[in-house]
Amino acid sequence: MKLSYQSRIAASAVMMLLVVILIMAALWFPRTDRTVKVMDLMFVLDITQSMDVTDVELNGEKVSRLTWAKDYTKQTLQQLPCGSHVGLAAFSESRSLVLINPVEICASYNDLTQMLAKIDGSMAWALSSEVSKAVFGAINQAKLMDPSPDVVFVTDGHEAPPLHAELFPKYKKKLGEVSGVFVGIGGDKLLPIPKHNFDGTRDGFWKQNEVLHEDVYASLRSESAEVRDARPKNEHLSSQKVDHIKGLAEMLNFDTVISPTKSNEVIKSLENKVKTRDQVISYNWAPWFASIALALLVLLYFPVRFIRD
Secondary structure (H helix, E strand, O other): OOOOHHHHHHHHHHHHHHHHHHHHHHHHOOOEEEEEEEOEEEEEEEOOHHHHOEEEEEOOEEEEHHHHHHHHHHHHHHHOOOOOEEEEEEEEEOEEEEEEEEEEOOOOHHHHHHHHHHOOHHHOOOOOEOHHHHHHHHHHHHHHOOOOOEEEEEEOOOOEOOOOHHHOOOOOOOOOOOOEEEEEOOOOOOEEOEEEOOOOOEEEEOOHHHOOOOOOOHHHOOOOHHHHHHOOOOOOEEOOOHHHHHHHHHHHOOEEEEOOOOHHHHHHHHHHHOOOEEEEEEEOOHHHHHHHHHHHHHHHHOOOHHHHO
16 A cells, blocks of 8 residues: 555654654553452572572573572562562571562562572571471461461472481461462482582582481481482482472462463462452553554654555
């Protein structure tokens, strides 16, 4: 379709007028009340040394599990609606340490992302990685908050020292209203675990004779040396412990999202699993008006062929 010179001038004038109107609307159009479904969440990130294994991909590059976990958590925060409340915690040893109590995500987004960026393995206060107990602790802390947030536990599931099947920890309290989702991280291939000094600098990798390969109560049981020697001694290596994560999720009635690639996978799981509440928010229409104005300007200055011809 060919437009005459006069038609192109008229079309350009109309589009410029629309752009001006849209910009004015973006500046002065009043906010409106809008009811949305929001969630209260506590993100717990595993910062134990197995999370420094480099076996996940981010933007085409191999990165550590913790680097991936932080980026994925940030992406998930960006997908949550305003009005949602989010807190951050770090897990090491057998404890989940709350770093930020749940705060409104849009008003406190910068605070949340700055704290998220500072989370790293040097914050760990012990070398053990008792995932089960840390999850139980996170639930207990969530129950003390009002409203109680649901838990998003981001981990590779590696327990160190290892657990014995007959001595598996049990959550003996009532879950109450707290539910949650496990986000599993890591590959399925056993890889060496980086070793760190107390100042956080790397010092090679853990060796086979430097770690416990059986649970600490093994020596108290009447197992033969043959049985104990037959157990694999690979606790200095790490992979994602999918079965362990799923077992914990079943015990606690949590959901699992294993090695997700998109943030909406966890959002969908949360929407189906955790409690939501209606929140009236003051909705800002400015981004919509500004986006349409920008699209019209692009069309005006970089027109499609049929307008040029």
